[in-house]
Amino acid sequence: MIFVPVPGGRDDVNEKVRVLGEQVLSNNWGLVKKTTIELKRRNGEWQRQERETYDRGDGAGVLLYNRAQRTVILTRQFRFPVFAHGEPGWLIEVVAGKLDGDHPVTTAKKEAEEESGYRVHDVELVMSAYMSPGSVTEKLSLFLAEYDADSKVSAGGGLEDEGEDIEVLELGIDAALDMIASGEIADAKTIMLLQHVRLKRIL
Numbered sequence: 715m716i717f718v719p720v721p722g723g724r725d726d727v728n729e730k731v732r733v734l735g736e737q738v739l740s741n742n743w744g745l746v747k748k749t750t751i752e753l754k755r756r757n758g759e760w761q762r763q764e765r766e767t768y769d770r771g772d773g774a775g776v777l778l779y780n781r782a783q784r785t786v787i788l789t790r791q792f793r794f795p796v797f798a799h800g801e802p803g804w805l806i807e808v809v810a811g812k813l814d815g816d817h818p819v820t821t822a823k824k825e826a827e828e829e830s831g832y833r834v835h836d837v838e839l840v841m842s843a844y845m846s847p848g849s850v851t852e853k854l855s856l857f858l859a860e861y862d863a864d865s866k867v868s869a870g871g872g873l874e875d876e877g878e879d880i881e882v883l884e885l886g887i888d889a890a891l892d893m894i895a896s897g898e899i900a901d902a903k904t905i906m907l908l909q910h911v912r913l914k915r916i917l
């Protein structure tokens with residue numbers, strides 16, 4: 715059963731959404747399905763729709779920050795979908811990864827260490843968000859964590875055997891916010907977390 719949020723909450727799902735059938739279009743790295751549903755319109759009429767979904771599970775991202783230095787840790791890596799869109803493809807992002815069955819807190823800490831080399835003990839959940847709800851099922855849990863020089867336990871860089879070659883950047887918060895305005899930072903979860911620390915006057 716596919717969870718389809720509808721106005722009024724989950725109890726309404728069977729009264730407003732009927733899943734009639736599904737076809738697996740691709741089941742490789744991600745699961746791509748075409749599902750036929752009937753959706754009850756607000757005027758009471760049922761309407762049949764076909765919708766494609768890309769499911770590669772949920773994810774977690776974490777912005778590492780240092781209050782005294784007013785700095786953040788970000789990463790730069792090649793993202794093929796961005797290249798396919800017509801840009802060079804190296805994207806600046808907070809550390810992030812797929813849950814792979816783990817709790818988002820576990821993933822946030824694991825990815826922080828794997829990708830940036832910083833070991834953090836406490837992470838604070840600040841929001842959860844769908845990044846592309848028209849087609850991608852993924853919900854991202856977004857965290858903050860404080861770091862300092864003692865948190866650095868390795869070079870980071872990600873897992874070479876998974877094709878990761880991740881550069882670690884330490885930036886001042888003002889410089890990072892300027893990079894949103896200039897378009898140098900164009901990853902949604904990263905923009906959301908950087909703006910959050912400014913909005914909440916954390917940095």
Ligand SMILES: Nc1nc2c(ncn2[C@@H]2O[C@H](COP(=O)(O)OP(=O)(O)O[C@H]3O[C@H](CO)[C@@H](O)[C@H](O)[C@@H]3O)[C@@H](O)[C@H]2O)c(=O)[nH]1
Binds near residue numbers: 744774775852876903
């Ligand atoms: N073989 C194969 N490998 C892939 C494919 N797509 C990605 N990978 C590899 O799998 C790794 C997964 O690394 P994670 O760190 O777990 O995930 P992520 O790609 O960084 O994803 C994070 O950021 C995404 C973009 O913002 C998020 O969508 C995702 O939820 C997560 O937060 C990637 O680095 C890449 O090397 C694919 O189609 N095939």
Ligand SMILES: [Mg+2]
Binds near residue numbers: 810811825
């Ligand atoms: Mg990652």
